[in-house]
Amino acid sequence: MGSSAVPVLIGLILLHIHKISECQTIEVTPDPSTNVIFSKKPGQGLDCTVCKNEDSSQSCDSSLRLTESKTTSVSFNCSQPGDVFTVEINQDIDCSSSACSSIAVHPDATRFLEFSRSFTWDVKVHSSKMFHLDFPAPGMRQIKPSESCPDQHTYSITSYQRTGPISIGSFCRNGTISRIQVWYRGRISLEVPKGTPLNPSDFRVSIGPASTGLVEVDVKLPRAESSVDFFTPNYGTGYYNAYKVKWNFAVEPIVNFTVEFKAYAPPECQKKEVTVDYALGEKTSFTTKPTDIQPNNKQGDFSLTLNNCDAKSTPKVPGLSMHIMVGVFRGGIPYLCTVDLQNEEGLSLEIVNTNPQSYCEMRSNSVVQEKIVVPVGSKVDLYFLDCPAQDLRLTATKTIDFSGVSARSVSRTPLIIPPMKWSLPVALNEFSWLLRVPDQTTLDLTSAQRNLHQSVPDKPCKEKVSLLVSESLGSSIGQFCSPADGAIQKIQIRGNVSITVSPNTVKDLSQETDPFLNITLSPEITENVIYTVSPLISGPAYLASPYWPDAMQPSSSASWIINVPPEYRANLWFTNVSKPTCDSGHAELEISPLDSSAETQEWREDQSFPDSIVQQTSFYLNMSNCEPASGRYALLTKIIVQKESKKILAIILAVVGAVLALLIVALVVVCVIRKKHKPSGNRSSIYIPKGKPVLPGNATFPKSRTDNESHVYASIDETIYNRHLDTNHPADSNNGTWTNGHQVDTYRPFLGPTDSIPTDQDLPDGYSLDRGRDKDVFQPFLTPPNTFNLPRPRSPLISQGSLGFEDRRMVDNELNTFKAAGDINPIRLSTDECKLRPQMDSDSDSYHEPEYEEAM
């Protein structure tokens, strides 16, 4: 039996109890290799017997031993056999001939509940070996033989040596002993009183190493300050043989131990003497006598071996008996401090140990705590033992109640981390402000140093600290980094706000004496949150909707006031959009210029949002959520501002325009010259000055247009010119200045000074000029009338801009200048005036030239 690693189950003993008149009959089927023994308790009367009923015969006695694995009917001729009999369930585990490496033993819970039960295991190994008993956590604890266990499950171990049985000791569950090794043969018994259900403890039996002594006990000493008791074999009466008894102690690194012998009863030694061998760690070992002072205040694992002498064994002389006490206490030196918050308004502290593996012990007013909380206004004594600073986490919270405060008194009030006057053994890891504001109030948070930027995956916080801003204590609206070269200048939040600072590049927040935020109380806003943002010229700015990447709250709104610097434009990308389906209402996204007169762009959740948008001026970006049926409304926006390329474009256009203007001049010149060469009654009324075309300013045209006949002027159809002379032509209704809403490129030659200025008399015959119209059609080049007298020529680039723009004042001025005198003599004007000179051109201002328009 016991020759395999198969668990042996003692409990599978069938049991039926029948009540037959005064008698109790039970059916018992012992497991294989299990004996069931009923025996009378000592001192009980003989008026009750146990009977084995076989076939028709019945044999009764004061005890009954059932060894066969078959069902047997057992009866008692008294009604309460449990008062008279005990039952022992005995199992043999023989490991002497085979490798029974591990046997789990599970006594069954409720068998023979009305009897006192004794579960016994007889273990046998080869006489040179020991057997192991491994106890599951929390292990066993040794008690004096006279004591019993609080849970009514008392274990005892007896060793059977050739010299006779020796009691190794009595043990209860829940202790420091993890393993007991016993030499050669032994019995483990578990006594459970009647009526107590068996609570099985699955200790394991296995074959152990070669014998080192009578018994060897492995102990894991606790971390907490305590004292553990051990008793020598046959405690009380003592033992006589020169056996070794060994205890191996595993000691936590942070505790010191002390060994003390009590109740030492020395034997009468015949040979040798009683000694105690210690081995401390790997290297140190020494020997003491039981009467010496034992190791005191030591650290590390150790073993204690008690060597008995060959003692005189006579009944009157006691053997060796001793009570061994091993005390453990914390070896570290505690850190003590007092935290007084009585004068720190609204401030509370919390300290937690983040490493459950550590040996850290914290006490608040002498009470051991897992987490220390120092409430507002209190004063506590703190105690820290073996708590590495990096394992501790200190968070402080300050509640500031503005409800009784006038809003005006809170303006740009800096939020400062109050100095931590208590030398706590831990850095300040987090500081929170809970800001309570009166109803109908908004809290404005402005960055006190530089700006903020919002932490998003594309641009996480690398700045000194992160600021977690929340509407209440729940999840945060967003995480902001400070002090940053960021875009966010101000955050306005309606109602109570909590702000939590956590360090990024700094270690200890208590060293930060400068404010990160200034707060101002202002009147209530309609949005839940308003951000004031000035995007950086140097790089992208990221703006996330409140609670991003989580959903904006239902029916909430947020607004960003985005300031675009002058001469810049903002490019917006909606890089991460999540839209809900709405239960009621609509989730909206709006973009409107700050100048509210301009148009608002608006999208709803059921429309697709643009990927990107360009804004030339400062604008609002507003989001409002609906009551979502499903999905979430969340938006991540990236903004890059860029210098407007308008000016460069304008310059390019101007140059092109000037060149074109010159081309036109040359073209017209050529055409007119041709006209002159080929007289006709349909003369084109174009004044062609004789001078060479000259670009005002320093620019010169490489080739004189008049000299250059290579231009394709012939392609201009004369009817185009003449057509405009027909006053009935629809184009005239535009007054010759604008067509189809476009500026007409009225012909404006840039001509240098000419020898003469044409007079009215010089007008060609065919020039059927309507006087009234003349006024209208006259097109000055100069926008402000007084530039007429500009000493320097205007840049053609600028003239280009005024091409065809009709300035009434100028028209009149010009006409007066040139016509009031009637006969105007040649007047020398500056080069600019040349533009004015060809007043004969006035016919050509109604000169709609689609071809030129196209060319422009």
Ligand SMILES: *[C@@H]1O[C@H](CO)[C@@H](O)[C@H](O)[C@H]1NC(C)=O
């Ligand atoms: C039980 O039987 C024994 C012997 O047969 C007898 O001596 C004893 O009195 C009986 N007890 C009772 C309670 O009947």
Ligand SMILES: *[C@@H]1O[C@H](CO)[C@@H](O)[C@H](O)[C@H]1NC(C)=O
């Ligand atoms: C074990 O013993 C300790 C004290 O010795 C006690 O606090 C603990 O509750 C016990 N555990 C069990 C499971 O009985």
Ligand SMILES: *[C@@H]1O[C@H](CO)[C@@H](O)[C@H](O)[C@H]1NC(C)=O
């Ligand atoms: C614990 O033991 C170590 C080493 O023996 C010693 O340095 C230390 O002072 C002891 N601790 C206490 C609290 O006595």
Ligand SMILES: *[C@@H]1O[C@H](CO)[C@@H](O)[C@H](O)[C@H]1NC(C)=O
């Ligand atoms: C924040 O407040 C401090 C002190 O009142 C002030 O010196 C600082 O200029 C303020 N910063 C801003 C950005 O308002």
Ligand SMILES: *[C@@H]1O[C@H](CO)[C@@H](O)[C@H](O)[C@H]1NC(C)=O
């Ligand atoms: C702010 O918090 C206080 C206290 O918790 C509460 O009484 C008050 O109503 C809150 N104010 C707002 C606007 O929610």
Ligand SMILES: *[C@@H]1O[C@H](CO)[C@@H](O)[C@H](O)[C@H]1NC(C)=O
């Ligand atoms: C956007 O929000 C601002 C407040 O920040 C508000 O003044 C503006 O009228 C809103 N624009 C639109 C189109 O709702």
Ligand SMILES: *[C@@H]1O[C@H](CO)[C@@H](O)[C@H](O)[C@H]1NC(C)=O
């Ligand atoms: C949008 O943001 C969420 C949350 O960070 C992320 O899981 C998701 O991959 C992002 N989507 C895109 C398209 O970047």
